[in-house]
């Protein structure tokens with residue numbers, strides 16, 4: 252058996268100042284390298300050697316979508332912030348203050364993750380667990396709070412910048428298990444992070460074993476959220492403990508539970524390397540179901556062909572397209588975000604070109620504090636154009652599956668920018684502190700019938 256320490260050398264990555272050196276070397280562009288240096292002081296970046304050697308097309312960098320997926324770009328910061336960091340570069344205390352201020356402005360925990368999703372158990376907050384929807388609990392194992400590389404658009408970027416106040420990490424499997432025993436409504440446990448597959452199998456094992464203990468039969472599905480197939484597929488093929496990890500995951504299936512590997516695929520090129528295909532085959536070989544998801548992001552996959560190609564490749568590999576997300580209102584959204592109108596067009600145009608089996612991805616979906624809201628399109632109503640919306644998941648279960656409308660706004664990028672179309676629709680929106688809202692009722696009390 253390999254030790255946890257030995258595994259550390261299995262994933263070779265480049266981060267921090269070495270990123271600028273890599274860009275200078277590969278692109279022969281000193282200005283680009285300087286911009287990488289500045290932006291990476293604010294947002295976290297880490298690139299695996301698999302991405303550097305097998306995914307990025309260096310001839311097309313910095314415009315290559317896979318380069319944009321993982322490397323810093325000047326436009327990720329607004330010009331004022333960029334200049335402030337640049338001026339503070341030689342002055343560490345000033346730089347720390349500037350960086351902290353900018354991070355605070357980038358909405359580090361969208362969707363009220365640090366407040367509304369944290370459950371309580373036996374009178375205390377349960378750290379490292381989120382329980383937003385009755386059937387599904389998210390677990391953030393302490394040693395899985397990083398990834399093999401970082402997506403530059405990551406909505407969990409705050410996890411990676413080293414500020415303990417912005418981290419979500421659990422206190423070990425015992426606390427999680429006690430909570431789950433008291434919650435028989437939970438059928439699905441999602442291990443997430445970060446990426447739980449950065450953990451040595453010995454670190455993940457106590458969690459998996461505990462879930463399979465008597466008394467937790469109500470947990471019928473164990474989900475693993477991962478981008479290892481794209482960032483470090485050797486994790487499941489040639490890493491020192493790849494076989495141990497597969498055996499551990501297989502124990503879920505052997506126990507009669509469902510093992511769902513939620514793979515994050517941003518671009519079809521991620522599925523091309525042979526080692527990635529071998530990793531997919533290894534997961535199928537142990538009885539795993541594979542489901543894919545990703546957000547639509549400018550510069551990376553804002554093209555219906557990219558989505559259609561990715562779905563076709565997934566069908567061949569036996570991966571079910573699951574979710575198309577709207578980029579969340581955090582981090583470098585000024586750089587990655589797209590109007591909801593455009594995101595829906597991309598989704599619709601992509602769906603139109605694949606067979607029925609490829610049309611299983613739901614979207615585009617905003618994962619909001621109130622629930623998962625899908626944008627079904629734009630309708631012409633007697634009062635004007637409107638977004639047609641629907642909750643796929645909601646804190647208030649009664650709201651799920653009921654169509655509602657928001658005023659069409661061609662520039663709106665997120666839920667918080669939408670305005671109810673009619674008095675009926677107000678019940679689906681959170682109470683917002685606006686003049687004249689005295690008559691509005693909380694959604695929990697006002698579920699439309």
Ligand code: SF4
Nearest residue numbers: 398401402405445478
């Ligand atoms: S794989 Fe997921 S958690 Fe990791 S950087 Fe990408 S979006 Fe963030």
